[in-house]
Every structure is written in structure tokens, then in C-alpha cells.
């Protein structure tokens with residue numbers, strides 16, 4: 169079991185840019201602006217940031233400081249070609265300089281709109297190549313019912329969702345697709361392969377087949393679980409888009425499925441409201457006082473597909489099996505939990521892991537944020553080691 173704990177931070181920034189290298193007439197060639205979001209995942213030694221438990225907030229403060237020069241700025245004054253990918257490289261370099269070993273960045277991301285962004289992922293081992301992934305998100309409104317669920321299961325009734333689908337595309341830096349800095353605002357490779365217009369064109373016929381339809385009527389989707397839909401999309405897109413790395417189906421606001429052509433990974437998200445004090449914080453530090461957070465917890469599970477039910481593990485079962493743990497967390501003071509030393513985000517994630525491994529052995533990753541974008545990601549990959557494949561963004 170390879171356990172890894174990453175601290176997560178997020179920093180919004182507002183900025184203007186012009187991507188001059190795009191095809192004539194491309195709208196991003198004109199001066200325009202975005203509400204960007206920068207994200208970082210880093211492994212930090214305990215105590216980094218002042219005391220044991222301060223790491224997550226310290227990373228958040230550092231990320232905001234590093235991003236600050238870009239806030240309310242003209243990005244072309246900082247970078248010749250301020251694409252999402254080159255902003256990610258800019259961020260990776262500056263954050264790397266600001267962090268010192270043994271602290272280590274695992275990933276940085278730049279999101280330029282609600283529907284588009286780039287993730288720059290460091291290799292697993294020193295010397296491994298960094299990889300850049302571009303993602304784009306699409307929406308569809310559809311009805312469905314799950315055909316093989318027990319008679320009293322609510323998803324057996326006809327119902328519907330505003331689904332979102334995220335396509336993750338790998339940019340191979342060593343190929344002729346051009347260096348990482350060439351990838352323009354989500355477009356892959358100025359030198360060639362694929363731009364947002366091409367990806368939208370690949371998506372359009374699929375959208376036409378799925379949107380404002382009953383998914384059960386679509387050939388191949390007779391039992392349209394998130395898993396089946398992710399697989400169906402993969403099968404249709406991959407031959408035309410060899411760089412496709414993952415399809416993610418967001419079925420509800422709290423549940424969905426990733427599929428990478430091999431492995432299904434589902435998630436179920438919950439929120440809980442808790443009080444805490446960090447006793448490790450020094451005298452006078454506000455975090456020593458009783459305070460509270462609105463936590464968001466995302467459990468990730470890896471499991472084989474049940475061919476009859478068409479899913480891996482029922483989202484409803486994840487929620488039900490987690491309920492006893494949830495009840496200990498929600499509307500409670502975390503310092504009162506047994507065997508939780510001091511309820512920092514990292515310690516709390518480790519505590520939750522101990523509570524779920526018995527009842528939900530398929531859980532191999534959990535993401536816990538104490539406020540938007542700030543928290544930890546604990547991964548132990550007990551069920552599905554990466555088998556030497558390049559790591560997908562976390």
C-alpha cells in the first residue's frame with residue numbers, strides 16, 4: 169500500500185490576456201478577461217508552516233502570495249503567450265522556488281473558465297517527466313432509469329439529471345504536439361493537433377444523441393449508469409482522440425465516475441459541519457480557539473464493474489455505509505473523537521480512513537476540504553496500483 173498525503177490549496181485571480189498565436193479571428197486573440205483559479209497539491213513535512221497541523225493553511229497562504237502578481241494584471245506583461253498551460257508552468261516554477269525540500273509539489277492546475285483548465289502533474293519519481301493534461305467540460309440534460317436495481321431502489325424509477333462530462337486529454341510533450349508552453353488557453357499544441365473548436369466538434373454529435381433524450385433509448389445505454397455512460401463515451405471518442413486520458417461523468421452534484429479505458433473510479437461527496445480547536449497551535453493563534461468549518465468530503469472508490477447492475481458500488485450504498493462515521497462528524501466537536509489527536513485536516517483524513525477501510529474496502533482515496541479548495545487528499549491505492557501507467561491528475 170502506497171499511502172500519500174497531499175495538501176491542497178486554491179487561489180482565485182482576475183486577469184486579462186490576449187493569445188496572439190491563435191488562428192486569425194479566434195476570439196481568444198482579442199483582449200479579454202477571466203476569473204481564473206490556481207490550484208496546487210504538495211507533500212509537506214509535518215510542522216511545515218509553523219506547527220503540526222499548520223501545513224494546509226500555510227500552503228494556501230503561499231499559493232496566494234505566489235499568484236498575487238497575476239491578480240488584476242495584464243498576463244501578457246508577464247508571459248509572452250499566457251495560455252493556461254504556460255500559466256501552469258509559470259506557477260509550477262515559482263511555487264517550486266518558494267517551497268524547499270523536503271516539501272514537494274505533486275501537481276498544479278490553472279482553470280480559466282468553469283468549463284476548461286489545465287493540470288500539470290509531476291512524475292512519480294525524481295527524473296520522471298512532468299505531464300500536462302487539458303480538460304474541457306460539457307453539459308447534457310437527460311432522463312434515465314436503472315433497469316436491474318431492486319424494486320424499491322429510487323433509481324429504478326424514471327428520473328433525470330443535468331449531467332456534466334469532463335474530457336481529460338494528455339499532451340505528450342515529447343511528441344510533435346509542441347512544447348508545453350505552446351498549448352494555448354486549452355488548445356493542445358499550437359503546432360498542431362487539437363484545439364477547443366475541434367474538441368467541441370467531436371463532442372457535438374454525442375451531445376446530439378444524448379441531450380434532451382431518455383438515455384435508455386440510446387443503443388448501448390440500455391442500463392445507463394454513470395459507469396456505462398463513461399464507457400460509452402470513451403468507446404466513441406478514443407478512436408478519434410488518441411490522447412484522451414479519462415472521461416468523467418458527473419451524474420449529480422455529489423456523485424460521478426471516472427473511466428480511463430481500463431479502470432472505473434467513482435466518487436461520492438458529503439458535507440459536514442463541525443467545531444474544532446487545534447491544540448498544537450501556539451498561544452495567541454486563532455486556530456487554538458474553538459472555531460468551525462463546513463467540510464466537504466469526497467470518497468473515491470475503485471472497483472470492477474458489476475455487469476448486471478452496470479455499476480461498481482451503488483452511490484447510495486457508499487452514503488449508507490459511511491453514515492455511522494458521518495454521524496460522528498456532523499454537528500460535533502472533532503476534539504471529542506476518540507483516537508484523533510488534533511483535528512487538523514491531515515489528521516482528520518487519516519482518522520476517516522481508519523473508520524472506512526473495514527466497511528468500504530473499495531475506498532482508496534479521500535479528499536477533505538475545510539474551506540473552498542483548501543484541504544488534503546489522502547491516497548492509498550490499496551485496490552488499484554497505477555501499474556506503471558503515468559499518473560492521472562489527482
Ligand SMILES: Nc1nc2c(c(=O)[nH]1)N=C([C@H](O)[C@H](O)COP(=O)(O)OP(=O)(O)OP(=O)(O)O)CN2
Pocket residue numbers: 314323392393394395419420422423434479480481482483484487
Ligand atoms: N455506482 C453508481 N451508483 C448509482 C448510480 C450510478 O450510475 N452508478 N446511479 C444512481 C441513481 O441514478 C441516482 O440518481 C444518483 O444516486 P445518489 O448519489 O444516491 O443520489 P442522491 O440524490 O440520493 O444524492 P445525495 O446527494 O446523496 O442526496 C444511484 N447509484
